[in-house]
Amino acid sequence: xxLAASSQLRLDTNWVDYVLIALYFVFVLGIGIMAKRxxxxxxxxxxxxxxxxxxxxxxxxxxxNLGAVEIIGMSANGxxxxxxxxxxxxxxxxxxxxxxxxxxxxxxxxxKVRSVPEFMRRRFGPGAHLVNAxxxxxxxxxxAGINLYLLAKIVEVILGWDLYVSLVxxxxxxxxxxxxxxxxxxxxNEVLQFFVIVAxxxxxxxxxxxxxxxxxxxxxxxxxxxxxxxxxxxWPATNLTxxxxxxxxxxxxxLGLGFVLSFGYWTTNFVEVQRAMASSSxxxxxxxxxxxxxxxxxxxxxxxxxxxxxxxxxSQVAKAKSSxxxxxxFNNSLLYLIRDxxxxxxxxxxxxxxxASFMAGMAANISAFNTVFSYDLWQTYVKKDKPDHYYLAVxxxxxxxxxxxxxxxxxxxxxxxxxxxxxxxxxxxxxxxxFATFILGMFWKRMSATAGWAGLVSGTLxxxxxxxxxxxxxxxxxxxxxxxxxxxxSFTAAGVAFVVDIVxxxxxxxxxxxxxxSELRGLVYSLTPKQDFHDANEGVLAWYQQPxxxxxxxxxxxxxxxxxxx
Amino acid sequence: xxxxxxxxxxxxxxxxxxxxxxxxxAGLIGIYGIVLVIYGIxxxxxxxxxxxxxxxxxxxAGIGMVLVAVFxxxxxxxxxxxxxxxxxxxxxGDRPVGH
Numbered sequence: 001x002x003l004a005a006s007s008q009l010r011l012d013t014n015w016v017d018y019v020l021i022a023l024y025f026v027f028v029l030g031i032g033i034m035a036k037r038x039x040x041x042x043x044x045x046x047x048x049x050x051x052x053x054x055x056x057x058x059x060x061x062x063x064x065n066l067g068a069v070e071i072i073g074m075s076a077n078g079x080x081x082x083x084x085x086x087x088x089x090x091x092x093x094x095x096x097x098x099x100x101x102x103x104x105x106x107x108x109x110x111x112k113v114r115s116v117p118e119f120m121r122r123r124f125g126p127g128a129h130l131v132n133a134x135x136x137x138x139x140x141x142x143x144a145g146i147n148l149y150l151l152a153k154i155v156e157v158i159l160g161w162d163l164y165v166s167l168v169x170x171x172x173x174x175x176x177x178x179x180x181x182x183x184x185x186x187x188x189n190e191v192l193q194f195f196v197i198v199a200x201x202x203x204x205x206x207x208x209x210x211x212x213x214x215x216x217x218x219x220x221x222x223x224x225x226x227x228x229x230x231x232x233x234x235w236p237a238t239n240l241t242x243x244x245x246x247x248x249x250x251x252x253x254x255l256g257l258g259f260v261l262s263f264g265y266w267t268t269n270f271v272e273v274q275r276a277m278a279s280s281s282x283x284x285x286x287x288x289x290x291x292x293x294x295x296x297x298x299x300x301x302x303x304x305x306x307x308x309x310x311x312x313x314x315s316q317v318a319k320a321k322s323s324x325x326x327x328x329x330f331n332n333s334l335l336y337l338i339r340d341x342x343x344x345x346x347x348x349x350x351x352x353x354x355x356a357s358f359m360a361g362m363a364a365n366i367s368a369f370n371t372v373f374s375y376d377l378w379q380t381y382v383k384k385d386k387p388d389h390y391y392l393a394v395x396x397x398x399x400x401x402x403x404x405x406x407x408x409x410x411x412x413x414x415x416x417x418x419x420x421x422x423x424x425x426x427x428x429x430x431x432x433x434x435f436a437t438f439i440l441g442m443f444w445k446r447m448s449a450t451a452g453w454a455g456l457v458s459g460t461l462x463x464x465x466x467x468x469x470x471x472x473x474x475x476x477x478x479x480x481x482x483x484x485x486x487x488x489x490s491f492t493a494a495g496v497a498f499v500v501d502i503v504x505x506x507x508x509x510x511x512x513x514x515x516x517x518s519e520l521r522g523l524v525y526s527l528t529p530k531q532d533f534h535d536a537n538e539g540v541l542a543w544y545q546q547p548x549x550x551x552x553x554x555x556x557x558x559x560x561x562x563x564x565x566x
Numbered sequence: 567x568x569x570x571x572x573x574x575x576x577x578x579x580x581x582x583x584x585x586x587x588x589x590x591x592a593g594l595i596g597i598y599g600i601v602l603v604i605y606g607i608x609x610x611x612x613x614x615x616x617x618x619x620x621x622x623x624x625x626x627a628g629i630g631m632v633l634v635a636v637f638x639x640x641x642x643x644x645x646x647x648x649x650x651x652x653x654x655x656x657x658x659g660d661r662p663v664g665h
Binding site: 016019020023024027030031056188191192195196199202203206207210211340341342343344345346349 | 587590591593594595597598601602605606609610614615617618619621623624626627628630631634
């Protein structure tokens, strides 16, 4: 994502906007300072002492993902492709979040691991653990840097600040509250950020719909554009996948996006799972992603709709759509709409919301990084058996180091944005086979330690090979043997990673010695007593506090949404 | 829902007080709402109103935010978070590492 540094996007801010933005920063830092009082052990710092209520961790769960990359990217997709973009939420997120809550969370929370890589270590030993922990940690630094760069870039474009000044200022704010309050500060700020983003985007959507003349008029105007009919129905979404055949397009979305990509991301990405792990009980941990799924299914209405509205109301975007321009940067759609529709006052709220989402995205990456670095790498392989406060200090220093590295990464990104895009794609390939290894390891006790790392490595290699054979996926490295690019290529790469991982894991397991069953309690379904997976209080919980029933309600609702926007 | 923290038994407890997330949400969104309502009443020039098609969005969004803030403040007052004063010594840190 690259924002054109055009003076057209300079927003007409006044004192009231700056007051509202400044207020937000007062609260962000205030939360950091208040959270510091609650930090007395490393567990407080890294997992909020496992004490947060489910609605807090649930909102943080989706907020950690609701970064500005998501908001700006998805509204851009909304402007360009319309309703089919909702698949990223209804197919590509909600089912996986419900699955994480119902099926996988009991393993993570019940086994008392402190990170996703730690689960890997206890299930498969050091080989798989190192592959997972190192690739995850490096990827977090990279993404934190990208978030930081985009934050500085957006401040430069809309407020006219110098890129380097805003880069350093943003890094200092994030550093301050994450070093002080650890995960609690990050999570509380994510929850706050969620409300600020809704407070910014909901009025924007309402004003936009009002100005267009209601949803009916919006549909009429979009239908009148080239390709308009496809933009108003969610299936088969051939415009989104760039797959011509409707049947293959549906298969691509359901299997590629809905199954392989989204399950891989939502169920194994520690940035997300860490939020649920900070819950106060196993049923609260299960509820976190399930509660998060409910707002998640309605976010399209305040993210994709503004994009679609911009495609009608904003002359630059409308012109690009009707002429089928391939050079226009749709990422600017949301900013154009904010510029055109919001008066001073709401403008400040909108800017605060955008800054909030960039900072929260970066803080989420950094708080996940410092946990994995401190527990999984430093405590496991470098300095074992030190007192707890030692690891708390390591965590704080890891946060400082990560922020400095992120600033460096951001500076690098400002001159080599292509390389950053390819690196990000590359790290996505480490994510692809994780779900296969986890799900097989959780339900098949025979799966051996060797199979753990062998499956991961070969799955990742499989995805990389697809990317190299594809067209332009990795820039000059891709040879173009397969005519795959864009979304189609990432669906295929993830699918290949999944299949290769499963096949290699099964074959290697059958040829190697399985782990002792006594070591696998809490880690493998058939070897874990049922009560380990349940809250002792579950019998007295109301129906809406029971994960399975809540998840069933969520599933029905997302199916209804799909039917309504068929 | 947030009151289950002390289900383990008869520990001494206290209210989470100022550091209840709901108070922070109520605080920030409430101040935003008040500022927007005031600015919507006194600060709406014709050029600004033209942007929205003559909806005073500052006023309406401000009222909405005040209501949300009231909801969170009332919720926090009615169902305070109970915090165990002497939480169990965190045992995870003592778990043997690297087995």
